[in-house]
Amino acid sequence: MEQTRQSVLDGANWGVMAALALSMLLGSLGTSIANIALPVLVGAFSAPFHHVQWVVISYLAALTVSVIVAGRLGDIYGLRRMHLFGLGLFLLASLLCGIAPTLWVLIAARALQGIGAAFLMTLTLALMRETANETRIGQAMGLLGTVSALGTAIGPSLGGMIIAATDWRGIFLVLIPLAALALILAFISLPMDAGEDRTQTANLRTMITGSLVPSLLANCLVAAVMMSTLVVGPFYLGLGLGLKEAMVGLVMSAGPAISMFSGVPSGRAVDAWGARGILAIGLTMLAAGAFLLSVLPETLGVTGYVLAMVVLTPGYQLFQAANNTAVLADAPKDRRGGISGLLSLSRNIGLVVGASAMGAVFAFGVGTANLASASRAAIASGMQLTFMLATLLMVATLWMTFGRRTQAKRP
Incomplete structure (x- = not known):
């Protein structure tokens, strides 16, 4: 019986992966595609x-x-x-966004769209773990990382083109056919017993174990460091290096572009060499990349910034693929959804911390809240302080992750 089920999953593997990848893409697009429309709104x-x-x-x-x-x-x-429910909710909310008669209706519809995206981005992880071949779990997680980066990267440019061709409503209406396609693919491809027929489920408190907390904390801190590049980077490139807006956008696109190409190879590395080793490499690269961001741009300019991102971004993808695989690999079936939710929550908290706390560190390093009037030297000081702190955070994360695991192995 189990062999029959596995053969069915293997035969439908590409359909399942397409449905789940498109679901992740929708959630990421929803996050980034609307930003470009704010001045128009x-x-x-x-x-x-x-x-x-x-x-x-x-x-x-x-x-x-x-x-x-x-x-x-x-x-x-x-x-x-619940994944099908989330796709239906996201589709309905996208329609409501596209026909919203007032700003507050649009805001309410966007909140509904965010709830739908929560189902997509959370349950996609759990379903990928449920349906992926045991020898390709890392590759599957890497694919989701690639698609997530793709959605974040193309959202602003796609939104700009749609607004130029139609109006602001088009950026929401374009999501409807994508959501409909994902809904059809998921309905056809996902096995009927993928996460169905739960007889019992543990409460949230029992999920947060001593072995899970360090992984969630690491996920949070890594997300904070990556968000700091998106918050601090534009100020440094524009005010510190004096680049024009178009060039700032081009340089900032280097990180998402590298993410798109490094996600699947990162997952394959996890499958080939194991999650623990890749996790160590990823965190080491994150620490090295953060350190390079604190020193190279001031000596090599734009070239130094890009070189640092070439180290930092693949480190992030290696960490994501390894951490998600390690956390979900041994998760009981009745807890995979909840644990995936905890992973998403820790990442979102990290994004908020990166935007707020790391942004405050940058402003402190600059010495003024009015960044537009700050000197180039002050902007450079803020950049150095921010990413020296990011380096320390990644070193601490590396120690916490592997120090804890070493102690756990002791008799």
């Missing part, structure tokens, strides 16, 4: 910018607070069933 609704910002904030807030609930519902009612 200010004029379209004659609203102040601090109101229009909620088009982005409502999505991220709803996504963050819903990931645990989405994971738990997947454990209780079935991963496949």
Whole structure:
């Protein structure tokens, strides 16, 4: 019976991976595609910018607070069933965004879209673990990392092209056929027993074990460091190096571009050499890349910045593939949804910490909150302080991860 089930999964593998990859892409696109429309929405609704910002904030807030609930519902009612529900909700919310008559209706629809995205991005991890071949789990997780980076990278440029061709409504309406395609693929490809028929499920408190907490904390800290590149990078490139806006955007695209090409190879490395070794390499590269960001741009300019990202970004993908694989590899079937939710939650918290706390560190290093009036030397000082701290965080994460595992192996 088990062999028959496995052969069915292997035969439908590409359909399953396409459905789950497209689901992850939708969640990432929803995060990044609306940012480019904010100036247009200010004029379209004659609203102040601090109101229009909620088009982005409502999505991220709803996504963050819903990931645990989405994971738990997947454990209780079935991963496949709840994933299909999330796709349907995302599709409906995208339609409501596209036809919203007022700004506040748009904001409410974006919050609903964020809830749908929570189901997609959380249950996709659990379903990939449930359906992937045991020898290719790392590769499957690497594919999700690649698709997530792709969605984040192409969102602003795709949104800009759509707005130029139509109007702001087009950036939401374009998600409808993609969501419909993902819904059809998921309905056809996902095995009927993928995460279904749960007889019992553990509560959230029992999931947060001593072995899981360090992995979640590492996930949070790594996300904070990566977000700091997106927050601090534009200020340093524009004000510190004096680059024009178009060149800043081009240099900033280096990180997402590297992520797209390094995700699947990172997963294959996990399958070939094991999660623990790749986790060590990934964290080491993250520490090295953060350190290089603190020193190379000041000596080599744009070249130094790109070289540092060439080290940092593959390290992030190696960490993601190894950490997600390690956390989910031995997770009981009735807890995979909830644990996937915890992974998503820790990552989202890290993004918030990176945007707020690391941004505050940068401003402290610059010496003024009015960054536009700061000198190039002050901007460089803020950059160095931020990424020296990021280096220390990654070294501490490396020690915490492997120091804890070494102690766990002792009799």
